[in-house]
Amino acid sequence: MMETKTDPRVLRTRKLITDAFIKLSQSKSFSDISVKDITEEATINRATFYRHFLDKYDLLEKVVEEKLHLNLGCDKQKDSLSIEETIQTVFLSLTRFKTSVSNISGQEEKETIDAIIKLELVNIFSRKLIDMDAAINADLIVKLAKWLTATVRSMSQDWVESDTAEEPEEYIASLLPFVMCGIEAL
Amino acid sequence: MMETKTDPRVLRTRKLITDAFIKLSQSKSFSDISVKDITEEATINRATFYRHFLDKYDLLEKVVEEKLHLNLGCDKQKDSLSIEETIQTVFLSLTRFKTSVSNISGQEEKETIDAIIKLELVNIFSRKLIDMDAAINADLIVKLAKWLTATVRSMSQDWVESDTAEEPEEYIASLLPFVMCGIEAL
DNA sequence: GTATAAGTGTTGCTTAAGTAACACTTATTA
DNA sequence: TAATAAGTGTTACTTAAGCAACACTTATAC
Missing domain, CATH: 1.10.357.10 (Tetracycline Repressor, domain 2)
Structure with missing residues (x-):
């Protein structure tokens, strides 16, 4: 098991995105949440979102x-x-x-x-x-x-x-x- | 007043550092806090600390x-x-x-x-x-x-x-x- | 119809953060 | 006294994130 630990920036960004998504999910339904909403809530760039997730x-x-x-x-x-x-x-x-x-x-x-x-x-x-x-x-x-x-x-x-x-x-x-x-x- | 808004990465890093410092200050005295302590608590690289602060x-x-x-x-x-x-x-x-x-x-x-x-x-x-x-x-x-x-x-x-x-x-x-x-x- | 607006993926390029090494200073201790 | 250890600043280099533009899709409204 070669545990090459991942770049802290990647972990941080992923957490920002998922936390933002979970937070938005509390207040509106999935279909009303846009990628733009998520990235704005997470204060990360929209292009960065697509480095981590397809959609x-x-x-x-x-x-x-x-x-x-x-x-x-x-x-x-x-x-x-x-x-x-x-x-x-x-x-x-x-x-x-x-x-x-x-x-x-x-x-x-x-x-x-x-x-x-x-x-x-x-x-x-x-x-x-x-x-x-x-x-x-x-x-x-x-x-x-x-x-x-x-x-x-x-x-x-x-x-x-x-x-x-x-x-x-x-x-x-x-x-x-x-x-x-x-x-x-x- | 030309308000060129600063890179979100800079703001995030600064917040990570200062928050870590304040948190450490609750539990130990200033002289016992090292730069290494701060950067580890903040999960940022020590070199990055010196991009933001002298010491x-x-x-x-x-x-x-x-x-x-x-x-x-x-x-x-x-x-x-x-x-x-x-x-x-x-x-x-x-x-x-x-x-x-x-x-x-x-x-x-x-x-x-x-x-x-x-x-x-x-x-x-x-x-x-x-x-x-x-x-x-x-x-x-x-x-x-x-x-x-x-x-x-x-x-x-x-x-x-x-x-x-x-x-x-x-x-x-x-x-x-x-x-x-x-x-x-x- | 078509204009207007807002979101989607994608791109090339810039910049900040990560990494590992370096020489250096202080302590501790054997 | 020398040796080990831990922290300090600094460096050259790599990589991830930011940015701005792009073509494209939908949907609303005039």
Whole structure:
């Protein structure tokens, strides 16, 4: 792993852009945000924006990816979690993340975000399942990871829509045993 | 007045440096702060520091100047203040400023700060006196400005040292009439 | 229709910031 | 006393960001 650390100017500029974008997202919908808006808010040149991102859709993807990575267990300390704890953590992180981007309105953007979420979750669960038992067939790993992803996504969606007084922690606790039955059958 | 606006990179870098310096000043004394400390905190290159400032003493001067300018009546809206209101405002601003930099410890630095304060205050009072009556002799203007500066500085110092329960607003209100007597004799 | 306005990507060129090296000064300490 | 270490200014060079112009797309309005 050759970690050539990136130029501090690049990091700074990226942060300025993404912070500006997130800030603007609080007050107006994605379709109403222009690249010019973002660069003015970020006090960087418009040409510089295009050195970092293809367009605002590309920026959205990158921001969502980054925020998901930050929220979900992509750090070392989470490597030690059991599959059960991982499912729980991912559910809670995803639910938190979804409420944080709930202001994004357009259909197209929602699809973009969902696609990234699926990708991230499948990655996380695949890694965790391999950690659990490296001997399992690779095809089965992917199938199970997709199933867990669908499970967690639908539960998270249900919790948000049901607008319940129940805390997300309680919600997942009440369903987790059923999910675990299937996994423990491995 | 040809206002060639400065490169946003310059503004950003300056802010990073001064913010880092102010932050470090909260936790350690001036003599314990190195240029390297500042640039690391600011996440800018050490060479870049020297493009903006001669050394940390120069930085101190610039920061103090800027903060004073920000606090004291150097904006347009304060142009309309009477001499009495100006004295009051300057006293309050200076007292606020002095408490904000009270953590700076060394003798040398205190002298630097005091020198800048004197310069700024004399400037402010001179301008205000000229506004009042452009006909007054220039020498007299400077003498009076220096006197008002000494007056306000000593009062501010006295308020800080006395560690009184009295609010700065009350303090200056109780003394302002005596000062105004002299000015009104003009 | 077409004029006007505002945003989009892209370009060549300028300038500020990053980098790594340098000689130099101060301390600390072995 | 010499050796190690850490900070200071300074340098030549590289790279990223700023700038201003460009052709192009949309959309609103006259």
